[in-house]
Amino acid sequence: MDTHTPHTHTHGHGPGCGAGAEAQCVCMRCGAEVAHVAGQPCRRVRCAACGAALLRKGSRHHQQALARQAAKAAEDAGR
Numbered sequence: 001m002d003t004h005t006p007h008t009h010t011h012g013h014g015p016g017c018g019a020g021a022e023a024q025c026v027c028m029r030c031g032a033e034v035a036h037v038a039g040q041p042c043r044r045v046r047c048a049a050c051g052a053a054l055l056r057k058g059s060r061h062h063q064q065a066l067a068r069q070a071a072k073a074a075e076d077a078g079r
């Protein structure tokens with residue numbers, strides 16, 4: 001059925017996602033990083049140090065969180 005649909009094998013993941021790459025989950029609260037567990041979303045994992053939800057390192061969510069942190073830091077520095 002899928003013999004003529006070459007891109008179905010990605011299962012919704014973009015190119016370059018996974019495929020041997022070592023994924024990391026990162027805590028935005030304390031900066032701790034832990035190895036991502038396959039099949040377990042980082043957001044479902046709690047930081048061992050502070051209990052905050054983790055984000056997939058380098059993911060869009062992570063980049064958004066970093067941008068928000070940077071914006072907040074800049075705002076605090078401006079006062």
Ligand SMILES: [Zn+2]
Nearest residue numbers: 027030047050
């Ligand atoms: Zn933490």
